[in-house]
Amino acid sequence: MIAAQVPAPPGFSPLVFLLQIGVLLLLALVMGRLAVRLGMPAVVGELCSGILLGPSILAQALPSVSAWLFPADPQQSAVLDGVGQLAVLLLVAVAGAHLDLGMVRRQGATVAKVSLLGLVIPLGLGVAVGFLLPLSLLSPAREQVVFALFLGVAMCVSAIPVIAKTLLDMKLIHRDFGQLTLTAGVLDDVFGWLMLSVVSAMATTGVRAGTVLTSVATLLAVVLFAFTLGRPLVKGCFRLAARSGEAGPTVATTVVLVVLAAAGTQALGLEAVFGAFLCGVLVSEYGRPDPARLAPLRVLVMSMLAPIFFATAGLRIDLTELARPPVLLAALLILAVAIAGKFAGAYLGARFSGLSSWEGLALGAGLNARGVIEILIAMIGLRLGVLNTAAYTIIVLVAVITSLMAPPILRLAARRIEQTEAERRRLDRRFTHSA
Numbered sequence: 150m151i152a153a154q155v156p157a158p159p160g161f162s163p164l165v166f167l168l169q170i171g172v173l174l175l176l177a178l179v180m181g182r183l184a185v186r187l188g189m190p191a192v193v194g195e196l197c198s199g200i201l202l203g204p205s206i207l208a209q210a211l212p213s214v215s216a217w218l219f220p221a222d223p224q225q226s227a228v229l230d231g232v233g234q235l236a237v238l239l240l241v242a243v244a245g246a247h248l249d250l251g252m253v254r255r256q257g258a259t260v261a262k263v264s265l266l267g268l269v270i271p272l273g274l275g276v277a278v279g280f281l282l283p284l285s286l287l288s289p290a291r292e293q294v295v296f297a298l299f300l301g302v303a304m305c306v307s308a309i310p311v312i313a314k315t316l317l318d319m320k321l322i323h324r325d326f327g328q329l330t331l332t333a334g335v336l337d338d339v340f341g342w343l344m345l346s347v348v349s350a351m352a353t354t355g356v357r358a359g360t361v362l363t364s365v366a367t368l369l370a371v372v373l374f375a376f377t378l379g380r381p382l383v384k385g386c387f388r389l390a391a392r393s394g395e396a397g398p399t400v401a402t403t404v405v406l407v408v409l410a411a412a413g414t415q416a417l418g419l420e421a422v423f424g425a426f427l428c429g430v431l432v433s434e435y436g437r438p439d440p441a442r443l444a445p446l447r448v449l450v451m452s453m454l455a456p457i458f459f460a461t462a463g464l465r466i467d468l469t470e471l472a473r474p475p476v477l478l479a480a481l482l483i484l485a486v487a488i489a490g491k492f493a494g495a496y497l498g499a500r501f502s503g504l505s506s507w508e509g510l511a512l513g514a515g516l517n518a519r520g521v522i523e524i525l526i527a528m529i530g531l532r533l534g535v536l537n538t539a540a541y542t543i544i545v546l547v548a549v550i551t552s553l554m555a556p557p558i559l560r561l562a563a564r565r566i567e568q569t570e571a572e573r574r575r576l577d578r579r580f581t582h583s584a
Contacts (some may be wrong), residue, residue: 161224168218169229170457176202177456185318189556192314195456196552199463209469219464233461235408236454237310238425243450244313244322244331245429257556260329264336265496267516271490272344272499275304280488286479298348299535303544304487308522309333310421310514311552314455319556325571326508330515333495335426338522339368345526349533361473367417369405375427380435383428387436396442403432420464447453449488462524466549470542480543487547488554492515507565514558523548 157463176198201207208215220226279297312334316322322331347364386406390398407428413423432438471477499509527544530536534581536544 153278161222161228162277165220165225166228170232172218173198173202173460174453174457177460181456191318191456192311192459193553193556195459196463196549198456199460200466200468200549201238201463202460203464203466205466205468215220218482229461233458234285234421236458238407238411238421239404239446239450239526240310240455241422241425242311242403242429242432243317244309245426246433259499259502259504260332260336262502263329263495263512263516264333266498266501267307267491267494267512268337268340269366271487272301272305272488274490275301275483278472278483282479282482283475288468295348295535296540299343299530300483300544302341302344302348303519303530303547304483304490305337305344306519306522306526307337307491307516308519308548308552309334309338309426310458310522311518312555314459315518315552315555315559316515317451319559319563321559322367324563324566324568325512326504326562326566327515327568332513333498333512334516335423337516339423340381341522341526347527348535349529361535364418368419369396371419371427375431379427379431383431383436387432387438391438396445399438399442400446403436403438403443406432418496460575463549465524467538467542468546470539471546472540476539476543479539480546483543484547484550487519488517488551491551507562509553511559511562511566514555514562518555519548519554529574564570 177195180194180198180201181191182194184197185191202215204215204221207218276297277299280293282296282300309331312330313322316327316331321327329532383406386402387399390402393399407425410428411421412422412424414427416422471480495513495516496506496509500506504512524545527536527541527548530540530544531538
């Protein structure tokens with residue numbers, strides 16, 4: 150007698166996980182190469198690969214295949230998200246390693262103006278639009294003021310992972326406007342995450358002045374620790390790693406420091422990406438490892454982990470919600486406000502600092518890319534009940550379109566900004582070589 154087949158219990162499946170990684174990486178590489186051939190950075194194709202495999206395309210064309218390959222089981226999703234989290238931390242650390250602190254110190258006033266105006270203008274416009282949108286786009290369990298503030302936060306952030314990958318792909322991260330974009334983006338995101346914690350508190354237990362003050366004090370304490378105790382710690386770690394004649398200890402030391410720094414900021418209630426970025430800066434400025442020894446890590450991050458991360462981010466996007474006319478009209482309004490607000494803020498900050506119009510345009514294009522950071526914020530809003538499915542889809546749409554807009558505008562502006570000798574030296578000096 151043949152026993153009846155019993156379906157496997159829900160939970161993590163190693164087979165499904167391996168196929169997820171293989172399919173995501175394969176399609177991300179193919180789409181990334183296609184994007185490069187079309188004159189766009191690889192990150193554009195990598196994001197689109199996730200959209201193709203997500204609920205927008207695959208789930209509509211082959212629902213049974215989609216349900217099997219990307220099941221809704223939280224255990225299966227958690228493992229895939231874990232790979233993406235490691236990827237984004239290492240990618241952001243690579244971006245931090247490209248940051249020229251000397252240039253940032255010299256251009257501190259410019260960074261402050263670009264970051265401040267790039268925050269205030271889109272934040273204000275986002276809050277205003279949040280009060281104008283119809284109630285059908287809100288979660289009925291929340292007040293409109295919370296939704297408006299949440300929308301403002303989503304409008305003012307930038308996506309450091311997307312900015313970094315775009316600048317790296319386009320070989321622009323060593324340029325002055327690339328450095329300014331990266332630094333201003335970090336400041337914008339730090340403020341955005343702090344504001345997100347405030348709005349999240351309002352959506353759950355209510356906001357208190359003590360919560361805000363604690364978050365700001367923690368942020369300042371982390372920066373102080375990084376550039377006092379963290380500096381000699383990083384130096385000592387890489388001095389020990391350099392005793393080996395192989396690249397392995399240097400690569401492992403870098404990964405350990407980045408992951409532990411991210412874990413530290415996460416434990417303190419800050420975003421893990423912030424800790425990874427700070428660690429990348431410390432490694433580059435004070436650890437100063439041999440570039441040849443870190444080349445394998447850069448290849449791993451840029452060729453495998455980063456494509457998986459961006460493809461995974463695309464899986465969260467569901468464009469079918471836009472079939473409803475009210476949602477589509479609201480999406481167009483929010484998209485227009487988001488683009489205009491960020492561009493205006495960054496451009497005005499650049500012009501007030503004496504930069505050229507083309508440099509202002511480049512800064513606006515880079516900071517306008519919101520990418521997966523805004524997607525993550527949208528996911529938090531959905532989980533907290535601040536957003537319903539329609540509002541979530543709109544915010545994700547803004548994140549994707551602004552990320553796709555950045556590369557062609559950056560390319561146009563870069564052609565009209567003369568490269569300086571300092572930028573050429575910076576290109577040669579960075580240990581992660583963007584060439």
